[in-house]
Amino acid sequence: MKYFRYTIDRGLLQVKSHIYRISTYHYNWHNHIELLWVLKGALEVCVEGQAYTLQRDDMILYSSQCGHATLALEEDTIALVFHVEPQWFLQYDQDFMKYRFVSVSTQDINIAERYKELRQSLAYIMNHHTAEISISALETMKVDGVIYTVLSDVYEIILASRYENQLSTKILHQEENFERMVHFIDEHFRDRLELATIADVGGYTESYTSQLFKRQLGITFLEYVSRMRLREAAIRLVNTDDMVIHIASYCGFPDVKAFNSAFKKHFKLTPSAYRERAKRIERHTVLEDWKEYISSDDTEIKGILTMYGSYLTRENVKYEENEYTKQSLVSKVQRVKEELQQLLQTLE
Structure with a gap:
């Protein structure tokens, strides 16, 4: 059985993502920057000694080596997690390892657009990596391009929420x-x-x-x-x-x-x-590394990912969509005009 998860390892670009069911508290402490997106239900995340309550669609981003724990507040709570190695950002920002950050999507409207883009991009990437059909080299390049967009959005959020790491x-x-x-x-x-x-x-x-x-x-x-x-x-x-x-x-x-x-x-x-x-x-899950991974056959989660991923696809063909919309409106106007003419003829 296939599950919603993938790993990318290309030198400095090291990314992992998976979708799993959250249950009782489990503590984590690792070297990855973590982005968590609630797909279903609600949960509590304890980070840096502070508890945050997240509802469906909420996201939270926190720095590496940052102890954190999650607790489901509703039955069948499911989240998508995206991990990236901090070394990726260090090649662009030599001070990056000094930053400490925790950002919640509901707490800063100034970066709400970045979180919106992240939902679309993460869904798009997961859909392509768990697709049953083989992906061409060109499609793989396109997906990689979306990953770079994710990393730039993450970095922008980090810049807006960072503080100097004062940990001794x-x-x-x-x-x-x-x-x-x-x-x-x-x-x-x-x-x-x-x-x-x-x-x-x-x-x-x-x-x-x-x-x-x-x-x-x-x-x-x-x-x-x-x-x-x-x-x-x-x-x-x-x-x-x-x-x-x-x-x-x-x-x-x-x-x-x-x-x-x-x-x-x-x-x-x-x-x-x-x-x-x-x-x-x-329910179809597998236990590995203390996680219940979600099967890629799960129709509800597939539906959520398809919905968000399709937004990104439409953005990529904005011009074509606008042209289609324009032609569609012209056709509708013409049709209404014809119906009005028929109605006038009937009244006469």
Whole structure:
């Protein structure tokens, strides 16, 4: 099965994009500049210690090495993510690595047009990279041209929202340590985890580790562990036929009662009801790198991408469209004129 995702690696031009279903909190810290576009539902993004609520069509852009986490606020929330290596911009702007930035599409009307173009371009690129038919060399060049447009739009947004990176070496080291602690939880959330164990991984006291989780993610250490367990459980309910009691045990819950209680509190449904609903909507996903990628056969997402991608296509043939519109209007006027003449003849 094919999924909505692609990778481009051509020297300095290194781009990745995918569409995935967002569920419970998951922390990320990487070297890519990330642009996230909500295609369906709503979610919360915690970046630089601040939480942003995004609705359908909203976008958020943030710098590399910027700890962030996402949480779906509605069932079946889906987003498109676009990653680009910062080295691409460094070849044009030698000060680029000094910039730190977070930009939300709803907060600055001055760059609203750039975000509009980004939606159209990202949809157009994804459509071409996941097309079932083979793409010619000329079409590939055209798609690459749209990618360069995306990068110039991103850079313009960065210039409008950047601030000098005041992070000290100590703070950067702290973020790396936090990433190591989170990675340890991601690998061992099925086990019984204590705050003391995680504190040892980061080299901090339990008290400081507890504060660090609240500051970085806005939730406690125990809440993060619980959300990792629930995330795995939700994926297994959808993609396997395992019994609920076995899923509860596998994901680290002490018993099925605790699992049912936590799951219903978070998803507003029992595990069994969640599985039944997923079957009704024929969900097709694959779990890889903690992501549920969306199948390129998903008609709803294909429809959204086609709608936005077609806007870009029409922009590229603006002259032809205007000529067509002009001819169409002339034809309509002529037709109305003839109908009026017929009506007058009838009245006479």
